[in-house]
Amino acid sequence: MNLILLDDRDFISADRVRLQDDRCRHILRVLGAKPGDSLVCGKKNAKMGTGLIVSIDRQSIEMTVHLEHDPPAPLPVTLVLALPRPKMLKRILQSLASLGVKEIFLINSRRVERSFWGSGVLSDSDIQRHLELGLCQARDTLVPRVHLKRFFSPFVKEELPELSRNKKKILAHPQAQSFCPVSLNSDAVLVIGPEGGFIDLEVQTLVDQGFKPMTMGTRILRVETAVTALVSRLFS
Template sequence: MNLILLEDRDFISPDRVRLQNDRCRHIIRVLGAKPGDTLVCGKKNAKMGTGLILAIDRHSIDMQVRLDQAPPPPLPLTLVLALPRPKMLKRILQNLASLGVKEIYLINSRRVEKSFWGSGVLSESDIQRHLDLGLCQARDTLMPRVHLKRFFSPFVKEELPELSKNKKKILAHPKAQTSCSVGVTSDTVLVIGPEGGFIDLEVQTLVDKGFEPMTIGVRILRVETAVTALISRLFT
């Protein structure tokens, strides 16, 4: 945990917080912190700074905080991702939060198993927990927004054109002939399919909406690897 992520409920005064539960245990057991130590802190969707530990007991930690630093700038990216396997999704959410992706759309596809949509990982609390872990890892406080879209056609035909308007449109597709762009600085919408890829009809539907198929090479990658590789390539 490279940053202690604070929420409104933690503040007992404008510049003091009281931490309990998992964060308290982590600070004591993992970081080995003690009164007088200073930790990197940040308020969710607000500024970052430092926290001076004033008091520690078995159940809580009091800190005086000074939050005067802006968080890292977000990537100019909206990610549209076919819903992956639940175990994979946990890691992907953490990685996306760490990389600075702030808009994430999880969509359906012919090759997405129906059971995935019933996974507890899609609960608001689970999504929040994994995003929090990613932010703490990267020292960021701006929370990504995750949108769940269970129907492919209505989303791609009705919503996607509006959210991708005036943006660079990229469809990650292993059979594409065009190599993925490098060093992108403009607002971008990146669409990534499920394990096995989008079916031909889905690919054509996305192409009809202005998305250009691009590839990062001949190797077929797992979705969690492809997500990180594509984002790294685009925004190097």
């Protein structure tokens, strides 16, 4: 945990917080902090800075905080991702939050197993927990927004055109002839399919909406590897 992420309920005054949950235990047991120590802190969706530990007991830690710095700038990308396996999704959410992706759409596809949509990982609390773990790792405070879209065609035909207006439209596709750009660093919508890829009809539906199939080469990557590799390649 490289940053202690705070929210409104932690504040007992304008510049003082009390922690009584897993963050408290992490500070005590992992960081081994003591009164007088300073920790990197940030308020959710707000500024970041430092927290000075002023008191510790068995159940809580109190800090005075000075939050005056902006978090890292978000990446200019919207990620559209076919819903992966629940265990993989946990890691992907953490990685995306660490990388600075702030808009994530999880969509259906013919090769997405129906049972994935019933996973507890898709609960608001679980999604937030994994996003916040990624933020703490990267020292960021801006929580990504995750949208669940269970119907492929209505989303691609009705919502995606507006989401991708005036943006680079990239469809990750191993069999594509064009190579994915490097250091694009401009507004983009990146679409990544499920394990096994989108079926031909889904690819054509995306192409009809202006998305260009692109590849990173001949190697077939797992989804969680492809997500990190593509985002890193596009935004340096």
